[in-house]
Amino acid sequence: MTNKLIMLSFVMAVIFGACKNGTNSGNSSQSAVDMVAEGEPQVLEVTGAPKVPAPVGDRGPKKWIVNLETTEMEGVIADSISYTFWTFNNTVPGSFIRVRVGDEVTLNLKNAANSVLPHNIDLHAVTGPGGGAAATTAAPGKEASFTFKAINPGLYVYHCAAPPVPMHIGNGMYGLILVEPAGGLPKVDREYYIMQGDFYTKASAAKKGLLEFDNDKAVAENPDYVLFNGKKGSLLGANMIEAKVGETVRLFVGNGGPNLTSSFHVIGEIFDNVYLEGGSQVSHNIQTTMIPAGGAAIVEFKCEVPGEFVLVDHSLSRAFNKGALGKLKVTGDANPKVFKANGATTKE
């Protein structure tokens, strides 16, 4: 009897322990809430694609000020064709924001004085109403601000959420914010920022050669362009991203949408690691990873051989016909153990 009781209590203890562990692993954000962000707030350095700010490394939680400006501007969408983009900090995608878990971020959103419309920002990295959208709505020429604590690590999309939201996103109002875990992501040799978006266009009545948003095509989810970094050829020719043989590359890939899910693939590479959907789950040996509209993924691979490696949305009509195409140029010595072209093998 006593033995049975001891056994029972032992089993109970094990179960209890397991439960407790379960709760802990699912609720790591609680400890982040209690982390103390040190010092006076400093202005955080942000970057335009394909550049990424420096890693957080092993620094502790800090206070930051992030300044973003919403603008409405003409820019080149393809070849010599212009489009009326709406942006964060005059680029599509908007500036890359890089912080760590426990950081306290004050986001100042300024809407340019010559904007026609109000804008705001919803950061998927924010825990709070609208991701900050209501708190940051700024009329033309006005500013709005809110402060949040980054409590969940991961790669997150931010975007404008002012009505009509598909139009604000369709015009390019999105970007990425990376929340690194304590101690930072593992070190790699190269990091790049890539964001896909679908664009729905028609000729502007006001100006020849200018394209503007087409509502009907957007509702039908039938884009004219599917682009990396807001412009056809943004990662081609002189703008190719680069690496050397033997280096590890990390791509922060987001998808602004507004509508399409990306089948992100690099031709001739296999992703050694994929942080699925930008979260903490790492999968290995992945050929193509799905990136939903309003989602992101971190992909990593080692460059084993030289060549030009083509980045595509493997829903291939988008790559072949609509612009979803970029290139990574890898330079260095060939490695015949990994890849050797044998040429024509037909006997003469």
Place this chain on the structure above:
Amino acid sequence: MMKVLNWLKILLLVILVSCNKQNNELAINANNHSKSNSNTIHRISSDVKMVYIPGGEYKPFYGSDSVLTKVVPFLLDERAVTNEEFLAFVKANPQWRKSNVKRIYADSTYLRDWLSDTELPKNAKPDAPVCFVSWFAAKAYAQTVGKRLPTLDEWEFVAMADEVSPNARTKPEYSNNITSLYLQKDRQFNSVKQSKPNYWGVYNVFDLIWEWTDDFNSVLTTNDSRTGQYEDKNLFCAGSATSSTDVLNYAAFMRFALRTSVKANYTIANLGFRCAKDTTIIKK
């Protein structure tokens, strides 16, 4: 011991009396203040043509399909208030000059580009719509010309028209054409009445500026366009699709987004106004 208590009593009494006195002085100051300021409105004349709008029942942009709102007949300025008209207003009403206006009535960008209290911005067209004016200033102007600001329902009722019909909302090109206009910058610098009037004979409903309405904040949308809940006092919230009667009317979404982003003392580069007036005439 008793002595100390007595002293304390006296001290308290003195403090109380002096407080009262101060309050009285404050009250007197407040009275003087209001006399010298907003109570003295000097009328000015306005020769802008007003258009008769017969009103009727209409489906508001926010609400449910089955609830119609009644708009009674009213008169509406055929065009927006212009720079030169507003100049005449501030000349006659010094409390609305740039250097005199109180921040609670107009923020720091009020009449931003005016060269002085009584000089229009360099290169500004006298007959372009006045912008960088607050709701308070617009309301005061309307009062000086014996009018008022249109209500949101009145404004949106008129905005349903295109050039040939009083209600063009079901035409696919109606919203798309307006959205295209809204994409263009710096339209506010153009003169009024350079484009065709709408069905009612009202000019520049969409192509120059955003316009203040008397109850611009009555449809309290949240600024997050995706939530579909109702907020305070059963006012509809959200530029959200779920509480809109016409989810394809992107132009209306944009107008309501602008209205929810402003406060009554805001002054903005492309935000002006036109006036309205009650009427007892009922035409068929």
